[in-house]
Amino acid sequence: xxxxxxxxxxxxxxxxxxxxxxxxxxxxxxxxxxxxxxxxxxxxxxxxxxxxxxxxxxxxxxxxxxxxxxxxxxxxxxxxxxxxxxxxxxxxxxxxxxxxxxxxxxxxxxxxxxxxxxxxxxxxxxxxxxxxxxxxxxxxxxxxxxxxxxxxxxxxxxxxxxxxxxxxxxxxxxxxxxxxxxxxxxxxxxxxxxxxxxxxxxxxxxxxxxxxxxxxxxxxxxxxxxxxxxxxxxxxxxxxxxxxxxxxxxxxxxxxxxxxxxxxxxxxxxxxxxxxxxxxxxxxxxxxxxxxxxxxxxxxxxxxxxxxxxxxxxxxxxxxxxxxxxxxxxxxxxxxxxxxxxxxxxxxxxxxxxxxxxxxxxxxxxxxxxxxxxxxxxxxxxxxxxxxxxxxxxxxxxxxxxxxxxxxxxxxxxxxxxxxxxxxxxxxxxxxxxxxxxxxxxxxxxxxxxxxxxxxxxxxxxxxxxxxxxxxxx
Amino acid sequence: xxxxxxxxxxxxxxxxxxxxxxxxxxxxxxxxxxxxxxxxxxxxxxxxxxxxxxxxxxxxxxxxxxxxxxxxxxxxxxxxxxxxxxxxxxxxxxxxxxxxxxxxxxxxxxxxxxxxxxxxxxxxxxxxxxxxxxxxxxxxxxxxxxx
Numbered sequence: 194x195x196x197x198x199x200x201x202x203x204x205x206x207x208x209x210x211x212x213x214x215x216x217x218x219x220x221x222x223x224x225x226x227x228x229x230x231x232x233x234x235x236x237x238x239x240x241x242x243x244x245x246x247x248x249x250x251x252x253x254x255x256x257x258x259x260x261x262x263x264x265x266x267x268x269x270x271x272x273x274x275x276x277x278x279x280x281x282x283x284x285x286x287x288x289x290x291x292x293x294x295x296x297x298x299x300x301x302x303x304x305x306x307x308x309x310x311x312x313x314x315x316x317x318x319x320x321x322x323x324x325x326x327x328x329x330x331x332x333x334x335x336x337x338x339x340x341x342x343x344x345x346x347x348x349x350x351x352x353x354x355x356x357x358x359x360x361x362x363x364x365x366x367x368x369x370x371x372x373x374x375x376x377x378x379x380x381x382x383x384x385x386x387x388x389x390x391x392x393x394x395x396x397x398x399x400x401x402x403x404x405x406x407x408x409x410x411x412x413x414x415x416x417x418x419x420x421x422x423x424x425x426x427x428x429x430x431x432x433x434x435x436x437x438x439x440x441x442x443x444x445x446x447x448x449x450x451x452x453x454x455x456x457x458x459x460x461x462x463x464x465x466x467x468x469x470x471x472x473x474x475x476x477x478x479x480x481x482x483x484x485x486x487x488x489x490x491x492x493x494x495x496x497x498x499x500x501x502x503x504x505x506x507x508x509x510x511x512x513x514x515x516x517x518x519x520x521x522x523x524x525x526x527x528x529x530x531x532x533x534x535x536x537x538x539x540x541x542x543x544x545x546x547x548x549x550x551x552x553x554x555x556x557x558x559x560x561x562x563x564x565x566x567x568x569x570x571x572x573x574x575x576x577x578x579x580x581x582x583x584x585x586x587x588x589x590x591x592x593x594x595x596x597x598x599x600x601x602x603x604x605x606x607x608x609x610x611x612x613x614x615x616x617x618x619x620x621x622x623x624x625x626x627x628x629x630x631x632x633x634x635x636x637x638x639x640x641x642x643x644x645x646x647x648x649x650x651x652x653x654x655x656x657x658x659x660x661x662x663x664x665x666x667x
Numbered sequence: 668x669x670x671x672x673x674x675x676x677x678x679x680x681x682x683x684x685x686x687x688x689x690x691x692x693x694x695x696x697x698x699x700x701x702x703x704x705x706x707x708x709x710x711x712x713x714x715x716x717x718x719x720x721x722x723x724x725x726x727x728x729x730x731x732x733x734x735x736x737x738x739x740x741x742x743x744x745x746x747x748x749x750x751x752x753x754x755x756x757x758x759x760x761x762x763x764x765x766x767x768x769x770x771x772x773x774x775x776x777x778x779x780x781x782x783x784x785x786x787x788x789x790x791x792x793x794x795x796x797x798x799x800x801x802x803x804x805x806x807x808x809x810x811x812x813x814x
Contacts, residue, residue: 582809587814
């Protein structure tokens, strides 16, 4: 129960979003070479993790190298496949659609073939067995076991083909035998224009439950013989319907769709479990700790006030999280920000709480040191302060620096009221006497201490010093 | 007769205007009557920092002194002293008070000085604030002690 209490709504969104991305990748790339290679890569990665778990240093190192290299290769080798999936389809197809397989069915191929043969007046005899075995009913025949295709059927019944006079038996999606001799019907009530092909078709239909398609060489008519009956077929739709009824294809197609739906559902469930597992391994394994020194930042400070003193400038954070997240943590992504909106002039004491600390997702705060920061604020004022030259070193022997004049003698300084009220002099940076032998002019920068002080806009920040050097009276 | 009255009226108006002008131009004159009183007792003339004072004259006045000379003096001169009074020489090292010397000043004209012995830790910027007996600042001298 306590585990579920720690899950945030962002975590749910995180898992669902990534599960959907994984699921969509499966839908878009399934049954492509890319998907197979991706599957192989995933297996490699899993083996590598297992190798790491068992401490197999060399194996894990080699697998890691192969995985990294393979990831690069997949992008280069399969760039065309990737592009076709990502470019050829619209956004809706990428985000929502399910690509349908457009593989022509056996029925469609048979119909197209029969149609082509009929147009060219090429006689044909195609047998589609049902449940009964035809072995004892037919003679001859050459085993083929080739996949059904329009080109194959057409070529079987081509005039120059030695087997064109026989029948072709189609079982499922394969042409089982060609050049098969069928038993003839001896019925006397058949129309006179029916030739041997028609009689052969009817002969088999009389003794078996097979369906035989006949293409007449003379007329190009298409006929179907089944259950001792033979009838002429008008149009492709009628032939397709008869073939579907005979082969029970409606059920087959429904079964195929059900199978596809089942596959996709399984893929969706696996995606959710896989991502949830990854999320758990990433975010919930609080096995690693890290300590970071983070500078304290201050926000919403009244522009009239200025921070003159803080008890600390950095805060030590003890953070916990899974090893992977702790390793990938970037200190600049961790922030400690104190809100000075309600701060007043003088000393302010702030307790550092969770809301003052920004952490990357999946990282948790264990301890803050110190837990309290004292910040002293001061009102910002501007004041004119005298300048003094800070001489160092030693003049050459026998000389004295008898007189100086400098400009400006006073500068306008902006800073905290409490600081400026107690500040009586602004010194320059150290000015060395060692090389000064004669009178002259030089420039010196100001050394503002404390650093919070600023020179007011318009006030000079460099001092021009004119100096007079005289011989020393001994 | 009328012209005489006009002339006196003009003089009166001029006097009033003059008084008003003076009041507006130097308002600070009335702000510190105590300072006025004290400043009337003596008038600051000049002051210098020097290596030593001999026969009431500063020797080697300068703005930088080597620690090696061992001593530095602040020499100040007052040229109109109405009555016996005293002044202060407040010595500051890096803005931190170091010593405060009380010196007597006598009519009609007086020169006086104060000195400090130099130690190694005295290097750096110094200033001496010269003030009257009531603490009114008369002058500031700035100098440095170096190698």
